[in-house]
Amino acid sequence: MSHASGRPILFHPERKTRPDIPRGWTDVIADGVTYQANFVKVAVNVVRVREGPRNQLPEILRRWFGRDA
Numbered sequence: 811m812s813h814a815s816g817r818p819i820l821f822h823p824e825r826k827t828r829p830d831i832p833r834g835w836t837d838v839i840a841d842g843v844t845y846q847a848n849f850v851k852v853a854v855n856v857v858r859v860r861e862g863p864r865n866q867l868p869e870i871l872r873r874w875f876g877r878d879a
Contacts, residue, residue, distance in 0.1 A: 812853075814855070817867070817868055819853045819855045820854040820867065821852060822849065822853060831849060832849045833850075834848065835847070835848055836849055838857070840857070840870050841870070843859075845859060846858055846861070854867065857870060
């Protein structure tokens with residue numbers, strides 16, 4: 811996990827070692843809720859309710875890791 815423009819992002823392993831990591835919008839489940847996560851080149855930068863307008867990744871990570879996440 812790191813930050814970009816003050817917002818947390820979630821780095822994933824390199825695709826060279828994990829070619830099964832998805833690309834683009836992918837359904838994920840967090841806390842029993844289905845979201846769409848945007849898997850970009852090196853990280854997940856947005857998690858939203860299906861086709862929703864708001865990035866909920868910061869709120870999810872802060873619930874899991876505390877307000878400094």
